[in-house]
Amino acid sequence: MPKVSSAPASEPLSGLRPGDIATIVGLHTADDALRQRLLALGMRTGKTIIIMRQAPFGGPLQVRLGSTDLLIRTNEADKISVRKT
Amino acid sequence: MKRVALLGMPNTGKSTLFNRITGGSARVGNWPGVTVDLLAGKLLLGGEMVEFIDLPGIYDMHGYSDDEQVVRHFLHDNVPDLVVVVLNATQIERQLSLLLQLRSLDLNLIVLLNMADETRKLGITINRRKMAEMLELPILLVSAKFGRGVPEVLEAITRTLRYPTPGMAEDLRAQLENDDHIEVEMARVLSQSVEIPVRMSDSDTDRLDRLMLHPFWGLPIFFLIMFLLFKCIFLLGQPLQSEVASAFTAIRESALEPLLLAVLPPPLLGFLLDGVYNGVATVASFVPIIVLFFLFMAIVEDTGYLSRAAFLMDALMARMGLDGRSFVMLLMGFGCNVPALMGTRVIRSRGQRLLSMLVIPFSLCSARLQVFVFITAALFAPPHAPLVLFSLYLASFAAALLTALIFKKRLSSDEPFVLELPPYRFPTMRQLWLRSWHEVSHFLRRASLFIVAGVVLAWVLTNFPTGAYPGSLDTWAGMIGSQLNFMFAPLGIPPELTIALILGFIAKEIVVGSLAVIYGHHALDALANTLTHQLDWVQAYSFMLFTLIYTPCLSTIATLRSESKSGGFTLVALAWSLSLAWLVSFLFYQAARALGY
Incomplete structure (x- = not known):
């Protein structure tokens, strides 16, 4: 994955707060099933992702990709690296 | 008989379209190589009987989920004469990937853009002609919910069915090429035929979610909705259930017994009335509960609230190896276990569904409550009785929890938990009745x-x-x-x-x-x-x-x-x-x- 030194460092999706907007820079998972599902749901490198909210008691994140809203557990969100914009 | 398969991602309105086309005539069918229930319905098209099959919604032809395997096996073992690909037009930017995967297989395809009327509200414009030209596939606009465009779809299907049925390659997966070229192709088609605004406008769904998924009020609202749902289903259902039971008793006492008593020897009479007839009455007593359950559950599901329930309850349920939808069914099990078990069909991962089905029977249902109320009243002093009943409810929750914790390793979900949160929608009465009708006939x-x-x-x-x-x-x-x-x-x-x-x-x-x-x-x-x-x-x-x-x-x-x-x-x-x-x-x-x- 290309890295530009002047851009802010990438961080896992799970580290973002509601209201944050970020660009997906990579999916880091050896789990093929998860990878395929994320791709099919539109989680591709370069896409913009908006954090809508987090569920009570450390539950899943609600994120928006284009016109689709997704629920993603923090375990899975750990594996997606993003760069805040 | 020609075979037409409906295929698409979840939340595309595929099943709504299927119901539109086949009406109430659909039945659960058995297919070689497929272990789950698929609805199929027949229709006369151009002088020929055509069978429509509603395949489960899938994200990806490569995927590893149970549904994705079902679809692959189905296409392989029962090559359809035509595959109708239903796409949610509001999500065209990502749903195109499934279509492109299907296009790389040797299949007759037509493409339907459903919910095209909603795209306008979102500011998305799709150039259908341009897209059809680039993909070299027929593309039609349709509104499955309101039935607009359905006659044109049936015409197009009739036309396409004149083409010969393609053969399916031995290994479907090998034929599905690398995703890389799909990504390039997707970008090319989208850039030339679709315009999407950079930021979506603030929609009604967003406003409603600000309340329904509120960090503090979200859970109390959820429990209030569950309480009302429970009251609606079981307060209406239980009187109906006893009406059915007393109707059966009345028929027995006024007609069957006087008629049969004289002609049949006692053991045969007992067998027929206490055995077979009582059995039929038992089955019938579940019908009103199942109808009401799915009527109300379809509202919760079709409006999009069930996914919100999954969101709110996930932190708690994930620890038990379950998700929020299992929790809703577990709660409903406190009314009656039977429809709650049937309702787990919304959970698409088999492991997670089986775990939910293992847990639900521990819900203290209304029938067990009758027994406990009688015995508690007989053996416990009035001040203690409510405590005794309450302790039994606690025992019920504890048994469910223990079971989930013990079996969650064995029945763990092999599917990633990434759920879609669809926008809120109004369900249609037609959809609700069809759903209840299908579930009751399935149970019977x-x-x-x-x-x-x-x-x-x-x-x-x-x-x-x-x-x-x-x-x-x-x-x-x-x-x-x-x-x-x-x-x-x-x-x-x-x-x-x-x-x-x-x-x-x-x-x-x-x-x-x-x-x-x-x-x-x-x-x-x-x-x-x-x-x-x-x-x-x-x-x-x-x-x-x-x-x-x-x-x-x-x-x-x-x-x-x-x-x-x-x-x-x-x-x-x-x-x-x-x-x-x-x-x-x-x-x-x-x-x-x-x-x-």
Whole structure:
């Protein structure tokens, strides 16, 4: 994955707060099933992702990709690296 | 007969379209190589019968999920003459990937853009002609919900069916090429035929979600909705259930008995009325509950709230290996386990669905509550009775929790938990009725024979050998009760109550009545009086714990079997709940006695 030194460092999706907007820079998972599902749901490198909210008691994140809203557990969100914009 | 398969991602309105096309005529069919239920319906098109099949919604042809494998197996073993690909036009930017994957297979395809009217609101413009040209596929606009464009779709299907049926390659996956070229192709098609605004406008869904998914108010609102849902289904359902039961009794007493009494010998009469007829009445008593359950559950599902419930409850349920949807079904199980088990079909991962089905039968349903209310009133002082009932509800939750924790490793979900949160939508009445109708007919076809057979068996056990007083210790059931005494004595349960447990296996509604027969009373207050002499409170509580946990009823078992399609799983579920019931009652009874009660 290309890295530009002047851009802010990438961080896992799970580290973002509601209201944050970020660009997906990579999916880091050896789990093929998860990878395929994320791709099919539109989680591709370069896409913009908006954090809508987090569920009570450390539950899943609600994120928006284009016109689709997704629920993603923090375990899975750990594996997606993003760069805040 | 020509075969047309409907394929698309979840939340595209594919099933709505399927219902539009086939109406109420759809049936669950069996297909080679496919283990899940698929709805199929027939329609006369261009002078020829055409069969439509509703394939499960999938994200990806490569995928590893249960549904994705089902679709691959289906396409491989039952090559359709035509695949109708339904795309949600508002999500065209990502749904195109599935279409491009399908296009790389040798299939006849037509493409439907559903919910095209919603794209305008979102500011998305799709150039259909340009897209059709680039993809070299027919593309039609349709509104499955309101039926717009459906006649044109049927015309296009009729035209396309004149082409010869393609053959399917031996290895579907090998034919699906690398995703890289799909990504490039997708970008090319999208850039030339679709315009998407950079930021979506603030929609009604967003405004509603700000309240419904509020960090603090979200959960109280969820529980309020669940409470209302429960009240609607079961407050309306239980009177209907008893209406059906009394209608069956009335027919029996006024017509069947006077008519048959003279002509049939008593054993045959008993077999027909107490066995077969009662079995049919048991099946019928579930019909109103199932209709109401799916009527209201379809509202919760079709409006998009069920996914929100999954969001709100996930943190808690994930620890049990379940998700929020399982929690909704578990709650509904406190009304009746049967529709709650059927409702788990919304959970698409088999492991997670089986785990939910294993847990639901521990929900203290209304039929078990009747038994507990009677026994509690007979054996406990009025100030203690509510506490006793409350403790039984706690025991019910504890048994469910324990079961989930023990089995979550074995039945863990192999599917990633990434759920879509669809926008809120108004359900249509037509959809709601069709759903209820499908579920009831499914229950009747799959579970009724099993239930009737079980009721007949219980009749045989409690009425033979000939000469034995029905329900007494001299019958086969009584003999079994006495034989099993070595197992039930350590629980404080006498043989008479063991017979009631054998009958309670059929339905908890008949436990109190059967106790009356067993102890030879007709009036319930006399029975209550006898029970207080026969049992002390420790025995009674032990009996209630066993009744709570050992198994809800025959109809639940029949539903477990028909929904899991696995006799092995049903046996495991049964063996586990029986063992747990024994263990819990044993520990309670022995501990209470050891403490001097």
